[in-house]
Amino acid sequence: MSAAPLLKVKDLKLSYGGIAAVKGIDFHIHSGELVTLIGANGAGKTTTLKVIAGLLKPSSGSIHFLESAIGGRPAYELAELGIGLVPEGRGVFARMTILENLQMGAYIRQGTYPAESIEQDLKAVFETFPRLRERLPQLAGTLSGGEQQMVAIARAMMAKPKLLLLDEPSMGLAPIMVETIFGVIQNLNQQGITILLVEQNARLALSMADRAYVLESGAIALSGSADELLNDDRVREAYLGVDVKTSGA
Ligand SMILES: Nc1ncnc2c1ncn2[C@@H]1O[C@H](COP(=O)(O)OP(=O)(O)OP(=O)(O)O)[C@@H](O)[C@H]1O
Ligand SMILES: [Mg+2]
Numbered sequence: 001m002s003a004a005p006l007l008k009v010k011d012l013k014l015s016y017g018g019i020a021a022v023k024g025i026d027f028h029i030h031s032g033e034l035v036t037l038i039g040a041n042g043a044g045k046t047t048t049l050k051v052i053a054g055l056l057k058p059s060s061g062s063i064h065f066l067e068s069a070i071g072g073r074p075a076y077e078l079a080e081l082g083i084g085l086v087p088e089g090r091g092v093f094a095r096m097t098i099l100e101n102l103q104m105g106a107y108i109r110q111g112t113y114p115a116e117s118i119e120q121d122l123k124a125v126f127e128t129f130p131r132l133r134e135r136l137p138q139l140a141g142t143l144s145g146g147e148q149q150m151v152a153i154a155r156a157m158m159a160k161p162k163l164l165l166l167d168e169p170s171m172g173l174a175p176i177m178v179e180t181i182f183g184v185i186q187n188l189n190q191q192g193i194t195i196l197l198v199e200q201n202a203r204l205a206l207s208m209a210d211r212a213y214v215l216e217s218g219a220i221a222l223s224g225s226a227d228e229l230l231n232d233d234r235v236r237e238a239y240l241g242v243d244v245k246t247s248g249a
Contacts (some may be wrong), residue, residue, distance in 0.1 A: 006031040006194050007052070012046055012061035012071075021047045024061065025216035029163070034189045036197045036205040037227065038239055039215035045198040046088050048215070049165045052196070053085040054078040065163070079108050084161030088168050088198075094141025098132050100146050101140050105158030117156055118158070125154045128184055146177035152182060152232040156214050163194045170201050178185055182208060202239035206230045214239070 018197040020227070022044045023113045028084075029035045050056045050238035052063060054075035063071040070078060080188050093101050101185055102125060108120045126133040129150045135143070139153050149169055156164055168183065170178045186208055189195050199205035214222040214235065222229065229235045236242040 001089045003027055003031070003177075005064075006033075006066065007196070008062075008064040009048075009052070009059065010062045012048070012063065013059045014051055014056060015059050017149045021218055022051070022227065024222050025215070025218070027213050027220060027223070028193055031162075031194055032189075032192060033210045034186075034195045034197065034208060036199060036202075036209040037215055038199060038202045038212060039204060040238075041200075042217075043215040044218040045215055046167055049087075049167050049196070049198060052078075053165055055071055055085070063066055072083075076108065079159055079161075082162035083165065084156040084158070084163070085158045086149075086152045086157050086167060086169060088171070090145075092140040092143075092148050092151045093193070096140055097137050098140055098143070098151055099136045101155050102132075102158050102199060105155035121158055122162070124233075125157055128187065129154055129156075146173045149173065149177075149181055150184075153181070157188070159194045161193060163196065164188065165196050165198075167198045168176070168200060169197070170199060170204065178204070202235070203230075206235075 007029045009025060011026060012022055013020065013024050013041045037045055037048065046180045047056065051058050054073055062069060062166050063080060065083060079184055086218065093104060104124060131147060132150055132154060141146060143151065169181050169185065173181065182204060185195060185197065197209065198207055201214045208228040212226050212229045213220050222234065232242045
């Protein structure tokens with residue numbers, strides 16, 4: 001691919017107080033790609049997403065989005081530029097209804113889009129998540145975990161992101177709901193939304209992604225096409241639970 005990447009991260013570092021959580025990482029995502037970032041607990045995945053979304057300021061390094069330097073810019077500006085985050089643990093507004101949560105997602109577009117386009121996007125969201133339409137007046141805090149994940153993704157969709165950052169969307173969900181959510185993620189990617197997916201479920205993430213990065217203790221330990229990493233012995237052993245010595249494959 002010759003075009004400049006949609007997102008380019010260079011030598012990014014972030015420390016909490018004196019403790020380095022992200023230690024100089026480089027990665028990029030091209031427009032239209034689905035890229036996954038995998039790694040163990042505490043590897044720095046959430047920190048990386050929060051920095052890209054503007055919720056944390058990088059200690060050093062650069063981030064370019066649409067060829068502009070965005071490192072350190074506040075989250076609301078980045079949301080307007082087209083970076084959407086579905087945070088770890090979902091972060092729905094528990095005391096608001098489903099409809100109010102979705103309207104909050106569209107908030108940054110008020111004034112720039114006609115009201116009808118927001119109505120149309122609500123319709124599109126309900127086609128993706130029919131279950132939400134049935135429960136519009138329900139308070140989001142009373143929804144099941146999987147339903148809250150749907151609200152979190154739907155709310156991010158309402159902001160019309162170009163790049164969607166998803167932090168562990170499968171966490172705590174039953175297998176059937178994981179399948180539904182991953183089906184939706186794949187579908188959003190096919191509709192042209194570029195996706196950076198953070199997942200503990202490495203097998204599932206790699207089975208869907210174009211490319212992947214492995215984060216270990218705040219550094220990129222491995223990268224490649226998702227197929228390459230699915231067949232890499234280190235990945236198989238550490239992240240896919242395969243006993244490489246005895247599996248014979
Ligand atoms: N607010 C904070 N203050 C201090 N240290 C933090 C803070 N947030 C995260 N850390 C530390 O930074 C490191 C990276 O955390 P991060 O949440 O990015 O990991 P992660 O890869 O998302 O892990 P998990 O898979 O468990 O969600 C961890 O050692 C964590 O304890
Ligand atoms: Mg995390």
